[in-house]
Amino acid sequence: MKEFQNKVAVITGAASGIGRALAERSVQEGMKVVLADIQDEALTETAAILQHKGGTVLCVKTDVSRAEEMEKLAQETLRAFGGVHLLFNNAGVGAGGTIWESTLDEWEWVLGVNLWGVIHGLRLFVPIMMAQDTGSHIVNSASLAGLLPYHPSAPYQVTKQGIVALSEQLYYSLKQWKAPINVSVLCPGAVRTGIMDGMQQTPPEWQSNTAVLEAPSQTKPDYAAALASMRRATAMGMSPKLVAEHVFAAIRDERFYILTHPEFNTAVHARMQSVLLGQNPPDLSRVIGYCLK
Ligand SMILES: NC(=O)c1ccc[n+]([C@@H]2O[C@H](COP(=O)([O-])OP(=O)(O)OC[C@H]3O[C@@H](n4cnc5c(N)ncnc54)[C@H](O)[C@@H]3O)[C@@H](O)[C@H]2O)c1
Incomplete structure (x- = not known):
């Protein structure tokens, strides 16, 4: 996608x-935006x-983990902007610790938002994009x-690897179908946002989960570190603004993998290499700062 003027962007979270930075950048590119968040x-x-900056904006309060709310998001987008x-x-959210310490609620909440949210988005919006005669693009935040x-956080890790898998699956399926839809998967390192405070947004039904990211029940001291x-x-x-710049550059170039933090490329390479060489997972503590100390 090279032209954005007057087109429609839907942004969850x-x-x-x-x-928010992606929404700001979309408005800057002349797009109409649909903002979805809990x-x-x-x-x-x-x-x-965004309106102050001249944007045309539709807000749809949406819990992405709920199929019916995502259906409403798709319907309201079509009703307002036609495509x-x-x-x-x-x-996306993070919670829990090791696989065995994370509570069932934590697993369900993180999988619900991070993985089911993306699945619902794809299930509902890909057919809409396919029925249009213009090109379109999907960016999944892993x-x-x-x-x-x-x-x-084991639940977080599992969902993010799942999002990479979903995105790659989508990429190949769309190629097979010769659909005019491009895909990217965003894989950033640390970004200056409130993600570590995300528990404030926990829906009421999950608020019994107090043993979340910051407070695992019984855990190794390394975890707190x-x-x-x-x-x-x-x-x-x-x-986040710089991340949005990277994302729009990738959309323009039709680039699938968006890696915004090249200082971690050695670590990614070491992981891939250990798979290919049949070695055990590498010790990346020096590179990523917390791991197998
Ligand atoms: N900040 C980082 O360092 C970082 C690094 C890598 C990936 N990411 C990913 O980037 C994405 C955005 O995170 P962020 O850093 O901007 O965090 P953030 O907490 O600032 O934004 C996440 C947004 O998602 C919304 N949200 C949470 N649950 C929701 C739900 N059920 N339905 C709809 N909206 C919901 C929150 O209200 C919030 O506005 C996430 O998928 C995150 O995993 C962030």
């Missing part, structure tokens, strides 16, 4: 962080910022955790 107030605030050209499956062998290191990295991370 649009009320803050990377999603946070009502932040959604309204984001819409006001969709750019879909950002971006909403993470470096989708390419590296270790993250302190890993989280502290992630919190520091996020606080000093790349600006």
Whole structure:
């Protein structure tokens, strides 16, 4: 996709962080935007910022993990703008610790938002894009955790690797179908957003989950250090605006993998190489700061 003017972008998790930056960039490119998020107030605030910049904005309060709410998002998008050209499956949360310490609720919540949210987005929006005669593009927000062998939150890691798999599956299926839809998967390292405070957005039915990212019940001391290191990295991370620049450059170039943090390429390479050489997962502690110390 090279031309964005007057086209329509749908962004999930649009009320803050990377999603808000993608929405701002979409407006800057002359697109109409549909903002989907679970946070009502932040959604309204984001819409006001974008409207102030001249954007045409539709807000649809959406919990991406719920099929019926995603269906409503698709219907409202079509009703308001008649089509969709750019879909950002971006909403994401993190919770839990090791596989056995993460509660069932944590597993279900993170898989619901991160994985089912993307599945619903693809199930619902790909057929709409296929029925249009214009080209379109889908960007799924994974993470470096989708390419590296270790993250302190097992549910987060599993979903992010799942999003890379979903995106690659989508890429090949769309090629086979000769559909005019391109795909990218975004795999950033630390980005300066509120993701580490994301539990504030926990839907009421999950609020019994207090043993989340910051407070695993019984855990190794290393875990707290890993989280502290992630919190520091996020606080000093790349600006969401720069991430959005990388993303739009990749859309223009029809590039599938969007790796915004080249300092981690050695770690990704080491992981891939250990698979090919039949070796055990590599010790990446020096590269990623928290791992197998
Ligand atoms: N910040 C980072 O360092 C980083 C690194 C790699 C990948 N990512 C990924 O980027 C994406 C955006 O995260 P961010 O860093 O901007 O965090 P963020 O917390 O600022 O934004 C996430 C947004 O998703 C929304 N959200 C949460 N649950 C939702 C649900 N059920 N339905 C709809 N919206 C929901 C939140 O309200 C929030 O506005 C996520 O998928 C995240 O995993 C972030």
